[in-house]
Structures are given as structure tokens and as C-alpha cells.
Amino acid sequence: MTDQDIFNALSGNLLYILGALLLIIVVFKGIRIVPQSEKFVVERFGRLLSVLGPGINFIVPFLDVVRHRVSILERQLPNASQDAITRDNVLVQIDTSVFYRILEPEKTVYRIRDVDGAIATTVAGIVRAEIGKMDLDEVQSNRSQLIGQIQHSVESAVDDWGIEVTRAEILDVNLDQATRDAMLQQLNAERARRAHVTEAEGKKRAVELSADAELYAAEQTAKARRIQAEAEAFATEVVAKAIAENGLAAAQYQVALKQVEALNALGNGSGKQTIIVPAQAIEAFGDAFKMLKGKP
16 A cells, blocks of 8 residues: 555545534534523624523524523522611611522623622612601511512513512611610600500599499398399288288287287396386286287
């Protein structure tokens, strides 16, 4: 084999090798594997061509270039503090935190340079505007409502950037020392007022209970008197009925019997005693003895 034949064989093999290398490079340039957490922005001759999603994607080698690799994971802005003035002219310092993620990378990379800075500036302006619409008490008591308003306003502002604000948080509302002292005095005054109100209500309740007790006692006394009157009326009715049925003699007999019993009680007293009995009483006792003797 001559030298020319060897050179030709080597040249042919080199062409095959170069062709194989070129094919590998074309395949490598034409296939793009995109991770699940990213999206690729593809340009052709400097212009936006497409956005590649997760998985295997094919592009035209040497013409199409992956210009931006954008993460679509949720991001958190650094905690920020900004001063704001409430509607009742109280200076407060608001600590905020914002979470977002990129939905449309083609808008984000071509419409805004510093995404985090732009969102932070937008949040600061919206927070100041929303705080200025509320009193201090409303800021502290309606924090969830304020967070919702801030998130809605931020979402509307960053919509053109292909960004979704997933969450906005107000971490703290700080006041200056003078405002804190004034609020503490107000709180102490409110506590004192509540204590006075509670004490007054207790006294009022005690008076009401005492009045109820007196009313109950009066009602029970009246009830007892009514029962006693009914009993006396019933006894009178029984006596009247007995007189009506047995005649006046039966009633006189009962009276004479009571008189004799009374005389016996006087006579059975202890010690020596003198009993002076009026003449009318002696006649009454005599009539009683006569009736007792005549009674069978």
C-alpha cells in the first residue's frame, strides 16, 4: 500500500469522525431537557421565540439559543420595614414579607430588570397608601383585612410582569415610645372605667336582690295572714252552722263548759291566793252549772 492510499484512508476516516462529532454537537444543541422547577426562554436572532416547559424539548441548533433559565419556584422577598402615617396621624413602622412566583417568564425577563426590588418598592407604596386610609385601632384590630387589601393591590400592580403574589404578611406594627405611653394611659383608664362599672353593677345587683328578698317576705306575710283569715272565717262558719243546726242552747252549753274549766284552773293554782270574782261572773257560772246539770 502506497503512502497515497494510507493518506486517503486516513482522510476518509477523519471525515467520518468529524461527521460523527458534528452530529453529536447538533443533537446536543437541538435537545433541551428542562427541569421541573424551571422554564427556558428561547431566542432566535435576538428575538423571543418560545418558552420551554419541563421535560424534553427540541430547538433548531445554532439558530435557537436558550437565553434565560428562570426558576418558577415560590420566592420570598427579604423582610422589609417602612414608615406609614395612619388616618389619625399616628406614625407606625410596618414590617412586611411577600411571597411570589413567576408564571410567565417571557414577561418577567423582558419587562423588568430587578424583580425583587420592583416588588419591594411596589409593596412599600401600597402599604403606605392602605395604612393612610385606616385609624390606628383599625390597623391593629383588622390586620387580616389589611393583609388582604395589600395582597390584592400588589397582585394588580405586578400582573404585567408575569408574577403571581402568593402571600403577603404583616409581621409587626411598631409604634414610637410617645404613642405607646399614650396608649398605655388609655388602657389603664379603660381598665379603671370597667372596674367602676363592674362595682356599680354589683351594688345595683345587691340592691335588686335585697328588694326581691323584702318583696318575697312581704308576700309570704300576706299569704300567712290570708290563710289565718280564711281559717278564722272557716271557724266562724262552722260555729254558725252548728248554731243553725243544733240551736242556741248548744252554743250556750259550750260557753258554760269553758267558764267552768276556767274556774277550775283558777282554783287549782299553787299557794294561797284570793280570787275576786265579779257578781256578773258568779251569775254566769251559776247559769253554766245549771246547764251542765241539765245536760244529759
